[in-house]
Amino acid sequence: MGIICPTLVVMTDMSLEVRIPTILRPYTGGERIVEASGVTLAEVITNLDLSFSGLGERLLEDGQLRRFINIYINDEDVRFMGGLAAPVKPGDSLTILPAVAGGSGATIS
Amino acid sequence: MLRIRRAIADHMLTHALADHPDEACGVVAGKIDSDLPERFIPMLNAARSPTFYEFDAVDLLKLYKEMDAAGEEPVVIYHSHTATQAYPSRTDISYASEPNAHYVLISTREGLAGAEEFRSFRIVDGLVSEEQVVFLD
DSSP: OOOOOOOOOOOOTTEEEEEOOGGGGGGGTTOSEEEEEOSBHHHHHHHHHHHSTTHHHHHEETTEEOTTEEEEETTEEGGGTTGGGOBOOTTOEEEEEEOOEEOOOSSOO | OEEEEHHHHHHHHHHHHHHTTSOOEEEEEEETTTOOOOEEEEEOBTTOOSSOEEBOHHHHHHHHHHHHHTTEEEEEEEEEESSSOSSOOHHHHHHOOOTTSEEEEEEOOTTOTTOOEEEEEEEETTEEEEEOEEEEO
């Protein structure tokens, strides 16, 4: 058995870690955790999109957070933290999770 | 092909019947890449609707953190259709976001009593493919 080298994420002072869900990992070259920076969620998403082209569009629609994408900062839903204006600071952990949702959809209320 | 223990499938069916006429939903977690669903995790349908389901956002994060810590993934994501057949709807397809999961649909619609449908699908890039279900004792 060979030596297993875990992937190192080099964190700079201003960065935070972002956990990427399976369905968005094609944008990050398969990485589960990537680094980003910013002082608001909006800035973090802008920076993520610069590093991983196309990722921003999967999170935003018409400049707003997509309804069926959940983003958490340190385990708190950003919808209760000001949405895109939610403040972030170095060392924070940001988690992106698509909603698990669906249904027969005969009439969605 | 989905291979699943009959006892777990029975739990899913019981959950679907209990929540009828609202849609029931949940996950069966298993070790990453094992393709073996082992841990039955019924979830609350935050939508409490007969035509829609959605995991509560707080529960969702808790679930994924637990699975991460245990080296698990959602091998099965299940929900019920309470008035239509056990086949993915356009809504199901548009929200499907786990390309590695088996999407199990259970129909509890009228007229099936005792013969509820239990079917499994892959939903990847908007394409649905049904797969065989093998029940293990």
